[in-house]
Ligand SMILES: Nc1ncnc2c1ncn2[C@@H]1O[C@H](COP(=O)(O)OP(=O)(O)OP(=O)(O)O)[C@@H](O)[C@H]1O
């Protein structure tokens with residue numbers, strides 16, 4: 120029934136420190152993420168976005184509560200399985216680009232493959248392919264540190280996709296970039312989502328970026344304050360019991376479309392003139408997906 | 412990640428901080444250099460001793476001194492005051508070997524023959540009909556199956572009635588025979604002083620008697636050559652006789668003996684002789700003294716090398732701990748991308764091993780170079796007379812052993828930092844600035 124649910128959390132808590140300095144970064148997070156979704160986790164600085172992403176990516180363990188991967192309890196996974204997941208199933212783009220600054224661009228992209236034990240020739244080919252996707256194949260030999268901020272972030276994306284992951288976790292992927300470069304990065308990520316069905320989980324406080332995602336989860340002080348597909352979830356779950364998976368997807372897409380339009384209206388009331396132009400192509404893209 | 416990748420990465424990481432790695436390797440290098448050089452010298456000495464032993468053979472050949480005499484030698488190094496005690500009835504007080512001791516020793520089970528010999532000293536040697544004279548350092552041709560390591564001719568017959576002599580190769584060359592074969596069979600003239608006559612003689616030459624001896628062999632350079640040229644018993648006794656002309660008989664007594672014994676019983680015979688007040692030494696015992704001296708010296712050297720390595724090991728720990736600290740983010744990234752703790756550990760452990768490896772490789776390279784230099788310098792100077800003696804010999808198995816040992820020490824030193832690295836939490840590491 121729930122075989123399209125990729126990740127789900129149940130009463131997730133995360134606290135840091137002990138006693139007096141104890142701080143609860145997450146206070147009871149319940150959510151479900153489906154395969155192929157693009158999810159934005161939005162919130163103010165310090166609201167717990169990165170913490171939540173790290174938990175979802177199984178980089179960290181919750182203090183309380185549970186994360187399920189499909190229907191598996193992740194707390195029961197062995198370290199070896201966790202390593203395998205991080206290496207093969209997940210791709211990461213971290214908040215401040217995380218690279219080995221003194222190494223070459225190519226070697227940075229190769230890193231996950233090297234960890235996976237892929238042979239020298241093959242991993243080089245695959246890394247160059249990933250660099251082509253982000254348009255940086257000419258920079259392969261350069262030192263990572265010598266690239267511009269936007270290029271660095273693209274290298275990080277190349278590294279995230281080089282292992283052909285099923286999920287990409289991106290923490291503020293456009294945070295440090297000007298809007299032009301940011302858009303390029305966004306386009307890259309959404310293309311991966313559309314074309315390869317890679318699930319996207321993007322942490323951002325950029326509402327514009329969040330709007331382009333099929334779903335937005337707003338968090339504040341460790342709580343989810345709104346999750347715009349919660350209703351869709353319930354409906355689609357009902358639909359599933361009646362029919363097969365095919366129509367469910369369409370329904371989900373419709374829900375998403377509606378919610379996006381709602382979002383757009385909200386922003387329109389804010390009176391931001393640019394949004395209309397920017398949202399137009401986005402809506403058509405969703406339509407094209409829905410008609411598949 | 413394959414082993415080759417890990418090794419390549421370890422080297423690349425060491426190169427990232429060249430100065431620091433270099434200094435750590437330098438410390439290991441010093442330790443390994445000292446250890447490798449001292450094993451080299453030890454191998455050289457042992458090889459030399461073994462070669463000499465097999466050249467000399469000498470199984471069953473023993474040299475005998477009065478225990479009191481051999482104690483006098485050791486007493487020379489003892490500066491402590493010693494209380495006097497009355498000697499016991501059987502205790503020997505003088506350095507001479509008595510006839511009774513020889514007779515008793517001859518009866519010991521396993522003793523095939525025993526010769527006591529008195530002192531004999533010659534003045535010079537020259538070829539018959541030539542003028543060039545050379546000082547003559549003389550010894551007795553031993554009995555038994557002692558192989559004299561001759562470069563030409565034969566061993567002098569201890570029992571022959573004719574006077575026979577074996578000369579050192581150096582001496583043969585000085586006497587004008589560059590090819591040792593040519594001097595064999597020639598007659599030499601040996602001048603012998605008469606001690607009493609020389610007290611009163613106006614000229615030294617007035618108290619010298621010349622006797623003729625046949626050169627039957629040439630002694631190759633080696634430890635045996637250090638004992639000088641060798642006379643057979645007949646020649647030796649003749650020289651002794653001339654030395655002691657007009658001398659009171661009791662002053663002319665044996666101070667040394669040689670025996671040919673059954674090698675299997677050598678240890679028992681030595682004990683039995685000790686009961687008679689005689690100290691017997693086999694060739695092995697004598698060579699063993701050289702060995703013991705070198706071994707002790709090299710042990711001290713190795714201890715210094717070991718201490719240097721210990722300090723170097725602490726250097727490795729220090730270097731790697733710094734490296735772990737600096738690379739916290741990198742480690743975090745590796746782990747976030749799915750690298751296992753074991754592999755993180757292995758990466759750092761291998762860096763430690765590579766430090767050890769490079770240290771010992773440089774140690775080997777420099778030791779071998781310096782060893783060759785030492786060999787060629789000593790070959791032309793202090794070891795001129797021992798051409799078969801290479802002071803340093805580097806055996807591949809020794810070099811490999813030392814390298815493995817040092818890599819092992821480095822690995823042990825790397826455990827602490829490597830554990831620290833492998834324990835790092837990816838999230839903490841990623842948050843680390
Ligand atoms: N290791 C830690 N120890 C103590 N407190 C921590 C730790 N990690 C995070 N926190 C706290 O948890 C809260 C949530 O942090 P988090 O990094 O998830 O915020 P965020 O929403 O990603 O913020 P930003 O948008 O600035 O990145 C913050 O108040 C932070 O101070």
Ligand SMILES: [Mg+2]
Nearest residue numbers: 168169170214
């Ligand atoms: Mg954050």
